[in-house]
Amino acid sequence: MNDDTRHDFQEHRAAGSLPVSETVAGAILTIDLGAIRENYRRLKARLNSVRCAGVLKANGYGLGALPVASALMKEGCDIFFVALLGEGLALRKAIGPGPDIFVLNGLPPGSEAETAAAGLLPVINSALQLKAWRETARAAGRNLPAAIQVDSGMARLGMAATEVAAIVGEADTFEGVDIRFVMSHLARADEPHEAANEAQRLEFERLRKLLPSVPASLSNSSGIFLGPAYHYDLARPGAALYGVNPTPHEANPMLPVIQIHAKVAQTRAVEKGAGIGYGHTLLAQGPLRLATISFGYGDGWHRRAASAAWFEGVRLPFVGRVSMDSIILDISSLPAGTLSEGDLVELIGSSQSLDDAAGHAGTIGYEILTSLGPRFHRRYIEA
Ligand SMILES: *Cc1c(COP(=O)(O)O)cnc(C)c1O
Numbered sequence: 093m094n095d096d097t098r099h100d101f102q103e104h105r106a107a108g109s110l111p112v113s114e115t116v117a118g119a120i121l122t123i124d125l126g127a128i129r130e131n132y133r134r135l136k137a138r139l140n141s142v143r144c145a146g147v148l149k150a151n152g153y154g155l156g157a158l159p160v161a162s163a164l165m166k167e168g169c170d171i172f173f174v175a176l177l178g179e180g181l182a183l184r185k186a187i188g189p190g191p192d193i194f195v196l197n198g199l200p201p202g203s204e205a206e207t208a209a210a211g212l213l214p215v216i217n218s219a220l221q222l223k224a225w226r227e228t229a230r231a232a233g234r235n236l237p238a239a240i241q242v243d244s245g246m247a248r249l250g251m252a253a254t255e256v257a258a259i260v261g262e263a264d265t266f267e268g269v270d271i272r273f274v275m276s277h278l279a280r281a282d283e284p285h286e287a288a289n290e291a292q293r294l295e296f297e298r299l300r301k302l303l304p305s306v307p308a309s310l311s312n313s314s315g316i317f318l319g320p321a322y323h324y325d326l327a328r329p330g331a332a333l334y335g336v337n338p339t340p341h342e343a344n345p346m347l348p349v350i351q352i353h354a355k356v357a358q359t360r361a362v363e364k365g366a367g368i369g370y371g372h373t374l375l376a377q378g379p380l381r382l383a384t385i386s387f388g389y390g391d392g393w394h395r396r397a398a399s400a401a402w403f404e405g406v407r408l409p410f411v412g413r414v415s416m417d418s419i420i421l422d423i424s425s426l427p428a429g430t431l432s433e434g435d436l437v438e439l440i441g442s443s444q445s446l447d448d449a450a451g452h453a454g455t456i457g458y459e460i461l462t463s464l465g466p467r468f469h470r471r472y473i474e475a
Contacts, residue, residue, distance in 0.1 A: 117469035118386025118417065120436065122351040123155050125163040126474040131333045131346045132167045138316055142323045147312070147330030148183060149175035149196065154461040155334060155350065158186045159472055164333075165191065173215075173328055177203050180212040192272070194239055197249065204228040208236055213272065215239045217249045219259050222269065229268030237270040240303060244276040244296040244310075245288065253299060260302050273309045273326060274300045281314035281322075282340050289318055313338035317345075336457035337447050350446060350461070352439040352468075354387035354401065356431050357418060369412020369420055382411065383423045383431050387439065390416040392463030397453035402443035403431060 114120060136144050146169045147153075152160035161172060161183065170191045174180045180195045189211060198217040199207060204224050207214055216222050216238050229236040241250035251259070259265045276296045280286045293310065300308055307325035313332035315322045317339050332338040335349035359382065362368070366376040389395040395414045400407045401421050408421040423431055431437070440449050446457045453460065 112467060112469045114469045114471070117355075117467065118357070119352060119354040119391055119439075119468050120471060121464060121468035122353070122471045122473060123159070124347075124349050124351075124473050124475050125159060127335065127347040127349045128155075128160060128163050128333050129167050129474075131335065131349070132164055132169060134346065135313075135316055135327065135329050135332060136167075139323055139327055140320075143171065143326045144169065145171035145173055145194075145309075145326055145328045146333060147173045147328055149173065149179060149330065150462045151179070153330060153334045153458065154464045156470070156472075157183050160333070161187050161191070163474075171326065173330075177207060177212065181206070181210050184210045184212060192237075196241075198241075199224060208232060213237045213239060215241045215249075215275065216251075216269075217241050218251060219255050222259060222265065226264075226266070226268050235268050235270040237272050239273040239275050239309070240271055241275050241277070242296065242299040242303075244278075244292040244299065246277055246279040246292070248277070248279075250276060253295070256299050256302055266304060271304055271306045273307050274303050275309040275326075275328075278310065278312065278315050278318075278322075281312055281318060282338065284314075284318055284339075284341075289315075289322075293322060331458055334457075334461055335446055336461070340447070344445070344447065348441075348445060351441040352387075352464075353436040353441070354385040354419075354439055356383045356433055356435045356437065357386045358433060359383045359423070359431060370415060371413060374412045380411075380422055381424045381426075381428065383408070383421045383437070384418050385421060385437060386418060388415045388417045388419055391465045391467055392460070393419070393439070394453040394455065394463075397449075399439075399449065399452045400444070401437040401439055402441070403435075403437045405443055407443070408437060 146164040148157040151157050173194045173196055175196045177195050180193050183193055192213055194213045194215050196215050199214040199221040208228055225238055243250035243252050278292055280288045296310055309326040310324050311322045311327045313329040316327050332346050335346050337344035361381050362376050364376055364378045368374040400409045408423050410419055411422045412420050440446050450457045450460045
């Protein structure tokens with residue numbers, strides 16, 4: 093097995109299926125690990141000497157936590173964040189000891205011993221979790237590392253201001269707990285002109301001063317672009333590494349990471365009046381040439397997406413409904429005979445960016461990435 097097939101195998105096994113060869117797959121997902129590395133370097137350059145973690149939750153935003161972690165480690169990244177303990181356990185097993193793996197969603201009751209045994213670092217989100225971690229440390233007879241998250245104004249995860257005030261009033265609150273970072277998360281970092289950002293930053297300042305003086309972390313991908321005041325000691329980008337634009341109102345400063353190509357399963361010509369696809373939501377207004385591709389909502393492409401595929405820069409609109417395993421394209425604008433069975437058309441790539449595709453589907457790049465299913469042939473490249 094070469095590196096790529098091994099990645100493939102591990103990722104697909106994790107997704108509950110076997111690797112899919114290019115010959116048998118309906119669609120091909122190309123993941124450029126070189127672009128992920130370059131995106132990491134671009135973020136590092138913005139951060140000057142501030143440290144930069146890699147966020148690998150939801151299987152590295154659907155692209156494979158292990159191959160992404162391996163690529164980032166080659167750039168010197170040694171701090172990772174996942175969302176769930178299960179993700180942390182799998183990642184620890186895959187990458188071994190060494191890099192810090194923080195678990196964003198905290199410490200579920202009963203999971204403390206397993207978290208400690210795997211050398212994972214919980215993001216402590218409540219006083220209850222802090223107490224449980226302190227007791228785990230006492231039982232283990234050693235200090236246990238963690239991050240403390242405070243809610244600076246998102247009401248999602250982290251200790252509320254009242255909770256912070258309460259714990260710091262107690263003796264021995266942090267006994268046995270090695271606090272590596274105090275962190276918080278921004279609700280509107282992708283809207284640089286919103287006053288909510290500065291309000292959260294100031295509240296973060298206030299809360300962290302109540303806590304032991306340790307390094308701080310506030311920014312996700314978009315937060316990095318709010319300027320140095322938001323950088324603190326550690327940034328936590330996810331989406332920007334994977335090519336999602338962290339500055340949605342400006343040109344994308346990141347390199348694209350993924351491409352999606354789907355195979356033509358069949359072509360046909362239809363006459364005026366032909367009913368096209370489920371529900372006959374489209375009746376041909378004249379003769380049309382069509383291509384059906386082996387790709388659909390079963391692969392994570394939104395059924396409601398009013399969208400198009402592309403071939404050599406020519407837009408091929410979807411016609412009729414998106415099916416589970418197929419989509420019908422209007423290829424009338426291509427010279428007859430241009431496309432035949434087995435040819436590939438582009439869904440995401442040089443003609444249609446991830447963010448554009450997300451916009452057409454009424455969603456965000458994050459959701460497109462994490463929706464991509466297990467049926468793709470996944471091709472890892474280092475361009
Ligand atoms: C998901 C997440 C990140 C990464 O966010 P991106 O917008 O993908 O960069 C950072 N911190 C926390 C707490 C998160 O939940």
